[in-house]
Amino acid sequence: MFESAEIGHFIDKETYDQEVPALREALLEAQYDLQQQKRCAVIVLINGIEGAGKGETVKLLNEWMDPRRIEVRTFDRQTDEELAHPPAWRYWRQLPAKGRMGVFFGNWYSQMLQGRVHGVFKNAVLDQAINGAERLEKMLSDEGALIFKFWFHLSKKQMKARLNALKDDPLHSWRISPLDWQQSQTYDKFVRYGxxxxxxxSRDYAPWNIVEGVDPHYRSLTVGKILLEGMQAVLNSPKPRARASNFPPLPDIVDGLSLLDCLDLNKQLEKDDYQEQLITEQARLSGLMRDKRMRRHALITVFEGNDAAGKGGSIRRVAAALDPRQYNIVPIAAPSEDERAQPYLWRFWRQIPARGKFTIFDRSWYGRVLVERVEGFCTQADWMRAYGEINDFEEQLRDAGVIVVKFWLAIDKQTQLERFQAREEIPFKRFKITEEDWRNREKWELYRSAVCDMVDRTSTEIAPWTLVEANDKRWARVKVLRTINEALEAAFEKQDKRNKKSKK
Amino acid sequence: MFESAEIGHFIDKETYDQEVPALREALLEAQYDLQQQKRCAVIVLINGIEGAGKGETVKLLNEWMDPRRIEVRTFDRQTDEELAHPPAWRYWRQLPAKGRMGVFFGNWYSQMLQGRVHGVFKNAVLDQAINGAERLEKMLSDEGALIFKFWFHLSKKQMKARLNALKDDPLHSWRISPLDWQQSQTYDKFVRYGxxxxxxxSRDYAPWNIVEGVDPHYRSLTVGKILLEGMQAVLNSPKPRARASNFPPLPDIVDGLSLLDCLDLNKQLEKDDYQEQLITEQARLSGLMRDKRMRRHALITVFEGNDAAGKGGSIRRVAAALDPRQYNIVPIAAPSEDERAQPYLWRFWRQIPARGKFTIFDRSWYGRVLVERVEGFCTQADWMRAYGEINDFEEQLRDAGVIVVKFWLAIDKQTQLERFQAREEIPFKRFKITEEDWRNREKWELYRSAVCDMVDRTSTEIAPWTLVEANDKRWARVKVLRTINEALEAAFEKQDKRNKKSKK
Known part of the structure; x- marks a missing residue:
C-alpha cells in the first residue's frame, strides 16, 4: 500500500515553477465557485508519518488559496470542555459550513492510531473506532461533504534522515517530534496499523491518497491537483447530488394496530393527587440532579408530540424543579441559514450538555423523520438513513455517560381540536395557534405512521421512547417527571454496580 | 425497538381469507416479472425468537409463490467442507442468481448472535461481525440484490406459552427448541444482543422488519406485503439502478513516476543459473506443499500481467513442481451468463481452495479494476468500490489461513511487440494472438495507470503484490517460484510462533 510512496518521486524546480501559477488560479477559482454556490463543505484530513511535510503542505494551501475560506483545525490533547462531551463533539463543532474548507490536522484517525500504537487497546477496539469513522464519513458524505484523506508517507530511512536534518535546523528544531517517533518500533507499528x-x-466517497513526502515540489503539486480535481468534479456534476432511492418505503401495519392505539389516552389524575405527586417528583428530580453521581453523567430529554399535546407545560414543570444554571431549554424550529449549511445533526451536537448538565429539547433531531419526512423537506433516502444515523448519535451519547430520555406526548384528534379552539379564544394563548397547526392537523394520519416508524426504529435500550398519554395534562406532567427520575436512578445504580465490580 | 411487536397484532380469518388471493396473485406476478427481467436477486433473511413462526412463514411463502424460483437454505452446523473454507464461503455458494429468491434461515446474524449469547465472545468481536455483515450486505446491494431482513418476535411470555403449546402437539413436538431457549436468561440476552x-x-438498503409472531394471519400478511412492496418498488424503478458518481477520479501521478518505472525490466538469468535455480525452487515448493503445516493453510496465487508477459509459462513451471491432485488452475475469461447473474466476486468465491489445497488464478478478481475499468464494462463507482471490496475479500481469506500471493508480470512495450510478432509467425502459437491483443496494446497507458492504482490500493500486508520483471522469462519464472516459497515459509513460521505462544 505504501510501496509507490517510497520510490523517490521528484519534480524539478523549473517544472514546479511553471505549473504552480495555473494550479493556484484554478484552485482559487474552484474555491470561489464552491463558495458562491454553497455546493458542499470540503473536509481535508491530514495524516501520516512525522516529518513527511504535513504542516508545510497545509501552510502552502493557505498561501495558494483564499485563507479566509479555509479553517485549519488541530486536534491534539482534548480540552477540559472536550473531555466533558462525547469524543466526536470536538469534530462536530469544527465542521466547515457548505462553501468552506476545513483542514483537520490530528483528526479521528490520529487518535485511533495513537491508541493502538501505544497499546492502549487491541485490534477489536481499533476496528470499532474504524467503524465509527466510516459511519461518520458516510454520513458527512451523504449530507454533501467532499472528503479528502491524505496520508503523507516516508520510508523509515527517509524519516530518520528527515528528523536528523530538522534537529540541526534552528528554524525547525522546535518541531522535533516526540521521542517515540525516533524509535523504529513506533514507525513499524504506525505503518502497520496505518x-x-x-x-x-478507503471508500469511493472518501478515498485515501498516499503522498510521498520527501520532495516538497512533488508533494505540493500532488495535493494541489487532487484537491482541484475533486472540487471540479463536484462543480461539474449536476446539482443537487441526486440519490434516487428505489428501496421500498416502510410497510404499513397490516392490521392497522399501532403502539399508539395501545395507549389509554384517558388516563388521568385528580387535582389533589396531581399536586402531591408533582411536588414529590419535582423534589426527587431536584435531589437527583444534585447527586454527586450526576457529575459523571449528563441528561438530555427530548419532547416530541402532537401539536397542542402540552409539551411546553410539561417542560415548565420539569424546569420548575431545577436551578436555572443546571439546565438549558432548546426550542427547535426550522433550521437557520447557518444550520442549513451543515449536516442536519450539527445543530444538535452543538447543544449537547457537558457532564453534570441537562438539556431539554423542545422538538429535536427527530424532525428529520417526522416533519421533514411528512412534508417532503428531505428525500426518502435521507430520512431512511436517518434512523441509523440517529441511533449512532444516541449511542455515542450513551457511551459518554449521557442519559437520553425521549417523550412522545400523544393526544387524540378531538382533544387537539378542543385545545386549538380554546387557544383561539383565549387572547394570551392566541400566539400559540397558527394556520400551520391547522394544516398539520390535516396530515394526522401521515404523522401517525411517521411516529410509529420512528418508535419502532429508534426505541432502543440505549435511548427508549416513552409514549405519554397526554389527554390529561396532569397525568402527562407527572409521568414525564417520574420517567426522568427513574432513568436517572437506573443510570446511577448501574454506575454503582460498575464501581463495585471494579473495586473488587 | 420490539415494543410494537408485543402489542397483540391480529387479523381475523375473514379479512385474511379476503386478502390472500390478491396478495398471492400479485406476489406471483412480481416474482415472474423479476425473473423475466433478471432485475435482481432477492435475499430474504429469517431471524428472531424461537417459536415465532419462522418456519411456518417460509413454508407459506413457498405455497404462495412459485417454489421453483425460491431457494430455501438453512445454515446450521458447518459441514466439514465449510469448515475448510472461510466462514462467508457457505453463504456465497448459496447466493440466488438474478431473478431468483434465496431464503436464508440461520444466516450470518444467527451465527453472531449465538456466539454472543453463549459468551463465546464479547461485544467488540460482535461488533466486528456486525461490521462484516454490513459490508457484505452493502456489496450485495451495490451489486443489485434486494435484501429483506425479518425478525420474528415474541414477548417472553408469548414465547413460553408457545413452546408449551408445541410440546403437547404431537405434530410439532419434534420442533421443540434446544433446552436453552426455555431459560429466560437466554431470551433476555438474545433480545438484548438482537x-x-x-x-x-438496519440501513436504508437493507432495513430490518420486526414482525410480531403470535397471530399467523397477521404474521403472514405482513411478510407477504413487505415482500410484494419491495419487489414492486424495484420493478417500478428505472433500470438499471443508476448510481451516478460525482466523486473525483483517481489522481494522476504528478511527476509521472510509477512503481512500474522503478522496475529494472532487464534483469535476467543465464540458462545454467536458471536451470539450477528453477529446480531448487521447484523442489522447495514441492516440499513446502507436503509440509504438515500446510494442512492449516490454503494457497492462492494470482497471475496478472501485460498480454504476452509469460503468465502461462510461469504457471506451468509452478504446476510442474506439484502433484496434480494438489492444485487447480482457474483461467478467467469474460464471465458466463450464470456468472453475470451474480455479484462479480461470486465466481472467485466458488474457486477458493479448501485447507491444504492450492488454486492458481490465471487472471482474477482484479479484472474489475483492470479490464472492466479500462474498457468501461462497469461504472467508475463500481470499480472504485471494488478496491475496498477486494481488500475485504482477501482479509477474509487471510483470516481463514489462506495465503494469497499476487503477481503482476511486467514487460515493456517493445518486448510485447516482439512476442506478438513471434506468435503470429509460429504456427502452434498463433492461437495465442488475437485482434483483441492488438487493441489492448493501444490502451497501454490506460492499463498502466490502472495497474498502478491497483497496486497502490490493494497491496497490503495481508496480500502484497509482487511486481515481476518479465522481459526475461527465466528471471520471471524463478522469481515467481521463489516468492511463493517465501510466502509459504513466512506463514509457517508465523504459525510456529503462535503455537509456541499458546503452549506457554
Missing amino acids: ERVIRRT | ERVIRRT
Missing part, C-alpha cells in the same frame, strides 16, 4: 486503517476506510 | 445487531445493521 495500513489496516487505510485499507478499511 | 437489538444491538438490528440497530446497527
